[in-house]
Amino acid sequence: MTRTLLLGARVVDPGAPAEGSSALEVEYGRITWAGPADLGRERAPGADVHDLDGAVVTPAFVDAHVHATATGLLADGLDLTGCPSPAALLDAVAARAAARPGALIWGHGWQDQIWTEATPPRSAIDRAAAGASVYLSRIDVHSALVSSALLDRAPGAADEPGWSDGPLSAGAHHHARRAALAAVDGRTRAAAQEAFLAAAAALGVAVVHECAGPDISSATDLAELLARPGPQVVGYWGEAVTTAAQARELLAATGAHGLAGDLFVDGSIGSRTAALRAPYADAPGCTGNRYLDAEAVGAHVTACTEAGVQAGFHVIGDAAADALVDGLRIAAAATSPDAVRAARHRVEHLEMAEPAQAALLAELGVAASVQPLFDAHWGGPHGMYAERLGATRAAPMNPFAALRDAGVLLALGSDTPVTPVAPWDAVHAAAAHRTPGSGLTPAEALAAHTVGGHRAGGEGSPLAGRLVAGAPATYAVWDGPGPLDGDPRPPRCLQTVFRGTALHDTLPRLA
Known part of the structure; x- marks a missing residue:
């Protein structure tokens, strides 16, 4: 392998107290030397040299929560992010149905809280679709507008919780989503996955954590994604087990790294399916959905701990956080705190955790995969969270600083397509938290989006995410520092490298 200089x-090394190096040498997939540029020039003979002229080198990013196929499908689907009204949504469906008669219409991103009119009934979707199958997920992907033609492919949906003439949620939505994904042909799915991975690499992302499962994707989808070249895919499968034997069998059947990710304890704030102790402020009597109780959480963590498998859950509401910590206590009593710590379990989102809960997570070695752009998009005193919960209850959400202070390992991700793969935007959002005192410093956010992601994904190398001699050569080159120097504008990625292999490369070389 050619030596690279x-x-x-x-x-910028996240583990260093101050930036000191201005040159790196890479060979055989590892960083072999780091130091000042003048000494680096002495090592130039025989090397593939890049003179970066003041560019910035950071570890490549790890996106700790993605849905690759669903995101890739939007390259040719209906992007409804910012759709201003139900009428505009119906116009978009009608235009696509006219352009591609009978074809599946896949869309995503509508947000009912920005509309002044009610969400359209199924009859309106059917008229616009002209007989086509339609699946249009809300921005949080916990509810969706669908057509009757799609529901013909999901006959059990009408018998599930969450059934309505408008958006489907809970079990009814899960049935409809499975039907929509089953209607995507293999060639389209492959193109979606390849488009997603290429786009991630061009944004400086070298590793993604795919959060798959029976209610969000399929085993076939995960297997095909794991086989694709590009950024490394760490696959998670969100399905509960009760014995160590079941855990091992499910891991072998899916090829997953762990039984974690979107294993739903509850839903989302936007769709009012996150499990709450007290009702939603804008929906009296509604406290959301509870998909797993503490006993089920405890059984899953116990089984995975005994099998040496990483477990994890999707947790958003405060009642769901209660179920999580109570379940962890059950598992620690059934095995031991040391055994639970050794398994390096994780939790996704964790938007309403309290200090005592954070302390328990830290004690048991549970990593938190969090999404700073959730706060940027929906936080603040007048955001969607405040609308759903009231400003007082919404203010402490996404408590990154409190989790950090408790000693919880943080990993940053996007939950794409809920929010886009935009790692520098996530670094900026973590530092510019809408609730003063709840954010991280830019340096801490960079570390969580690199080192933290590797550790949360079970990376064995203790130097993963570092830029020091001996570390895996996984880095990105940028045309500026962006949020590291207080500029919210993301720099442009010039190169993304994973273990010495370039995934994205626009750098010139010296002769």
Whole structure:
């Protein structure tokens, strides 16, 4: 393998108290030397040299929560993010149905809280679709507008909780989503996955954690994604088990790294399916959905701990956080706190955790995969969270600083397509939290989006995410520092490298 030398860079190592290196040498997939550029030039003979002229080198990002196929499908689907009204949504469906008669219409991103009119009934979707199958997920992907033609493919949906003439949620939505994904042909699915991975690499992302499962994707989808070249895919399968034997069998059947990710304890705030102790402020009497109780959480964590398998859950509401910590206590009593810690379990989102709960997570070694752009998009005193919960209850949400202070390992992700793959935007959002005192510093956010992601994904190398001699050569080159120097604008990615292999490369070389 050719020895590579990066010269004249600003090298940002998340584990260093101050930036000192301006050159890196890479060989056989590892960083073999880091130091000043003048010494680096002495190592140039025989190397593939990049003179970076002041560019910035950071570890490549780890997106700790993605849905690759669903995101890739939007390259040719209906992007309804920012759709201003139900009428505009119906116009978009009608235009697509006219352009591609009978074809599946896949869309995503509508947000009812920004509309002044009610969500359209199924009859309106059917008229616009002209007989086509339609699946249009809300921005949080916990509810969807669908056509009757799609429901013909999901006959059990009408018998599930969450059935309505408008958006489907809970079990009814899960049936409809499975039917929609089953209607996507293999060639389209492959193109969606390849488009997603290429786009992630071009944004400086070298590793993604795919959160698959029976209620969100399929085993076939996960297997095909795991086989694709590009950024490394760490696959999770969100399905509960009760014995160690079941855990091992499910891991072998899916090829997953762990039984975690979107294993739903509850739903989302936007769809009013997150499990709450007290009712939603804008829906009196509604406290959301509870898909797993503490006993089920405890059984799953116990089984995975005994099998040496990483477990994890989707947790958003405060009642769901209660179920999580109570379940962890059950598992620690059934095995031991040391055994639970050794398994390195994780939790996704954790938007309403309290200090005592954070302390327990830290004690048991549970990593938190969190999404700063949730706060950027829906936080603040007048955001969607405040609308759903009231400003007082919404203010403490996404408590990144409190989790950090408790000693919880943080990993940052996007939950794409809920929010886009935009790692520098996530770093900025974590630092510019809408609730003062709840955010991280830019340096801490960068570390959580790199080192934290590797550790949460079970990476064995203790130097993963670092830019020091001996570390895996997984890095990205940028045309500026962006949020690291207080500029919210993301820099442009010039190169993304994973273990010495370039995934995205626009750098010139010296002769």
